[in-house]
Structures are given as C-alpha cells and as structure tokens.
Amino acid sequence: MAHRRPVALAAAVVLAAEAVGAGWLHWVLGLAVDRQDMSLAGLDPRAMAVSTWIGGALFGAYLLLCAVLSLRTALADRPPARLARALLTGAAVVHGVLGALTVGLVGWAAFAALMAALGLVVLTLVAYGPRPRTGDPAGPRDTVAAPAGPSEPPLRPTAP
Numbered sequence: 001m002a003h004r005r006p007v008a009l010a011a012a013v014v015l016a017a018e019a020v021g022a023g024w025l026h027w028v029l030g031l032a033v034d035r036q037d038m039s040l041a042g043l044d045p046r047a048m049a050v051s052t053w054i055g056g057a058l059f060g061a062y063l064l065l066c067a068v069l070s071l072r073t074a075l076a077d078r079p080p081a082r083l084a085r086a087l088l089t090g091a092a093v094v095h096g097v098l099g100a101l102t103v104g105l106v107g108w109a110a111f112a113a114l115m116a117a118l119g120l121v122v123l124t125l126v127a128y129g130p131r132p133r134t135g136d137p138a139g140p141r142d143t144v145a146a147p148a149g150p151s152e153p154p155l156r157p158t159a160p
Helices: 005-034 045-078 082-105 106-129
Strands: none
Touching: 005 045, 005 106, 045 082, 045 106, 082 106
C-alpha cells in the first residue's frame, strides 16, 4: 500500500496541531474562568481555572502522544504495537464523540475538521492492519485451515 505513509504523516501533523489547539483553548477558558471571579455551585473559581488548565494539558499531551505514535508508525512503515493501536483507537473514538457534540455547539466547519482528523487516524489504523503474531512469519492468514485427518481422493463422475 503506497499511500499509508503519507496518511500516517498527515495524521501526525493534524494530531500535533490539535494538541496545540486544545492546550491553547483550555488555557484561554481557564483565564476566562479565573478572571470572571464567579463561583459555580459554590466551587472556587481558582480551582476551576486550575482544573481547566490541568485538563487541557493532559488532553494536549494525549493528542501529542498519539501524534508521536502516528509519526513513529509512518517513519518505521510498520504497524503500531498493541498499546499504540489502543491509544490511536481511543483518539479516533474521542474525535467521533467530539464531532457529534461539535455540530450543535460550534458548527459544521468544526465538525468537518474533526471528521477529517478521525478519517486520518482510522485510515492509518486500517492501512497498517494488525501486527502479525510472533512466530508466524507469514502473518495472519485469510484462508480456513483444512480439517486434520486422512484425505480421500476426489470422487469421479460415473458413466451412465
């Protein structure tokens, strides 16, 4: 498959850009909450701002980790390992959920951007497929194994 490397590289770039964007968005939201100086159900505004900044940093770090894993997959041109595959699958699920929420809250342009990122992550996972099992150099087989036991010669048609 000749197009899987550029797709994985594009996914890495998009995920890295999203990591920066998510971190910046949470920083701005935390500043707004901190400067507003209003409590929500008795919560301290400073605690809400700090938790927003921590959440943004964690989410940005997760997206950046997924970008690094996608970049590593592209540079090595090998399928991602089991943990990397699970993290990238989680990123795809997050993009799907955020895309569904974004339609009503932000608009169709943001939805399209999230779906493009979702498509790149999923295409990366599908293009590289699962890793072959250790000890099986041929990789996974698509054929069904023949039943064990003695084989009989095929039946020949009889003449009338």
